Amino acid sequence: MRDEEDEVGGEDFDYEALAAQHVSWRRALGLFRPYGGRLVFILGLIFASSLAGVAAPFLLRAIIDTALPAGDLGLLALLAGGLIALSGTGTVIGVLQGLATAKIGQAIMHDLRVRVFAHLQSLSLGFFTATRTGEVQARIANDIGGLQALVTHTATDMTRNISVVVMTMIAMLMLEWRLALISFLVIPLAVWISHRVGRLREELTYEQRLRVADMSSMVQESLSISGIILARTMGRTTHLTRRFVDTSQRVAALDVRAHTAGQWQWAVIDLLLQILPAVTLLFGGLLMSPGGTAVTIGTLVAMIALQEQLLWPLEEVLNAGVQIKTTRALFARIFEYLDRPAEIRERPDAVTLDRATLRGAVRLENVRFAYTPSQPPTLDGVSIDIPAGSHVALVGATGSGKTTLGYLLARLYDVDSGAIRYDGIDVRDLSFQSLTDMLGVVTQDPTLFNATIADNLRFAKPDASPDDLVAAAKVAQIHDTIAALPDGYDTRVGERGYRFSGGEKQRLSLARTILRHPRVLLLDEATSALDTATERAMSHALDTLAKERTTITIAHRLSTVRHADQIIVLDGGRVVEQGRHEDLLARGGTYAALVRASQ
Template sequence: MQTGKPASIGTLVAMIALQEQLLWPFEQLLEVARDARKTRALFARVFEYLDKPVEITERADPVTIHRSDMRGAVQLDHVSFAYGGQSLRAIDDVTLIIPAGSHVAIVGPTGSGKTTLGYLLARLYDVEAGAIRFDGVDLRDLGFATLSQMLGVVSQEPYLLNASVAENLRFACPEATGAQMIAAAKVAQIHDHIAALPEGYDTLVGEGGFRFSGGEKQRLALARTILRDPPILLLDEATSALDTRTERAMSQALDALAKGRTTITIAHRLSTVRDADMIVVMQHGRMVETGIHAALAAKGGVYAGLLAGA
């Protein structure tokens, strides 16, 4: 009996090992099959996207404006827009003149249309009625290169390349010098953080910028836009991921940057727009109030209600 037990155990171990060896190829094949199904589904979505018609196109003979001739005047003339398949307009008959070099803030409750207005200004969508003009030229007539030079956008969720910090900054201005990059980073309140990294400006930001926090990515995106030096700056919730202290420091830097530049701020935090030359209040896609902070706060309207709920 004693001599049989070791043999029985050994046989059992050998059988288990053999079973694992036999099962391993099948498990591998199942894993390959699962990956193949995922890959087919992914490519199906990719090709479905690629097959969609391009909605934003450049006209055959686009208008070109030389950088030295750009002033930064913005005009919205009876602008209306509805997302595809929806009867309710996201933007409804908005008319607004933004003088070159001024700072205009666009605020409103959730769903008011302020973000959509930012999309239209960046020409991510084309207006359905009316027109948006930069320096008197309809956005639909401007060449893509000219529009890219005229407008710099810093969004709530900026995209960073899986490259070094320096390469991400130079993406906006390939000819930028090291000194120019540092100057832009200082304005955006991100230079000290970059300098403290082991490889400084040569540090890889990682896929999607995962090495940086949301606030740091926003400041990197702002530095990139500053480096391009556009005459029109669109800040779409650009300080939403910043803590109060950093936001205050960055606001001071933006005040200096905004001199001589048209700045359009789309904001949820009303503390960031108190000093704007004009505040535009949106509600249900329409422009319901305009004015400076003090006047709107005293009016007791929609803006005053936003302040009370802040």
């Protein structure tokens, strides 16, 4: 995977091609489709507000040309009351519209965040091994958050302002078409300039978001507990600070460029809009001259009022157009994730097994797998038969394919060819629920959330009772340690469980898995951080536990698998030996060499 920084700065990066592949305005507008009824209500409010706005100048003209010259106080009061009523109506409509758009905007943001999060859950482990955690966080939090202004305010404000502009232009034509046409001459040029500025800022916004993701990743990696420990023990805190300063400066510089690009072009628009009233007054004066067609003072004042009412929303529409162009860059980043194919899918007709009937028989049939098509296979032609209730150990030198086989058993990847079957059912045909009921996994580096011990255990079984937690903890040889803590099972474990030792985290992870009572238990170096006494006690507990289930142990420490019913020896992604400990030692092959090397 190429570094994103190189892509942006190198010849291979083509933002426009990326955006064209993932973004269309039809797709973006599709986000609003579930809220069609409420959007119609908002459009009605916008139309009513625009109608009230364009009516005010006509009342103003009647006051100046009719009520005031005639000294008709009754008519004056009526027209002034109409202006007040229009102002009050506009205020009420504005409040209602603001509430409605805020609710719809937040609902759309919620839907989009959930869609991205749920889709990422369906991607294979390969996506996450090649993608920085900070990058994922930036797209879900920052990029989707950056769209909030668009869906909450910009879209509806632009619709309202377009409505005001159109209705105001019609009113100006009805009032005095010649002055109206003079006012309209600036619009095409302003729209063209606005489009150019939007295109200029769009690509800068995309690059800016990449750099923000760099900064987010740096914070996530450097300020985690493991990052702090590494930096301080290596004496590299100053170096990390300098790196952060450099990244932050790049983000700040790009932010300035993204917001100020095209500033001179935009100044031209401002200038044109500011001189327009003066031009209108000049031509209005010519029309009022003895040689011109009569234009009343009231008409000219009303035209200037309509013009003011046109210029502000027109400028807002142009500015919103620039914002919408720049948010296309955010859509590109978000839709790029949504368009990634979900490698791990549950089939529509997936098989759901009755938990009570699960046996735990596992069979691998000529399994072949490579992480990328260009690499040689990590596993090639692996066939293993694991009877229900047996204990099988997978051993081999580093890089032999043991951990990869564990990933395939847990369906974190799918096999390229061959099949893995549980109780005779291909794992790809099983429902996700049946697979999690069947298989429990304990890894060498367990993950604990920054929550209480009880919450971490209940992640496996939310309805577990306190007695269930204690029973699982006792099997995992961790209950006495927990009970000795001041807060017991309500003790918070800290970030990634750093309040506990490696062995304690492994035992907590084992207790969490035991709580689910899986029929197949996959232990990937699950006791590697235990001392000899604890490992012996754990082994006894696991032996008791294994009587009720199938156990698959991935081990580097061969002392932990001597009593396995079957030992599978992997080398170069192939099964080279299998049998019991004593038989394999007597054979004097690969396994015997591994045992000698470990002594």
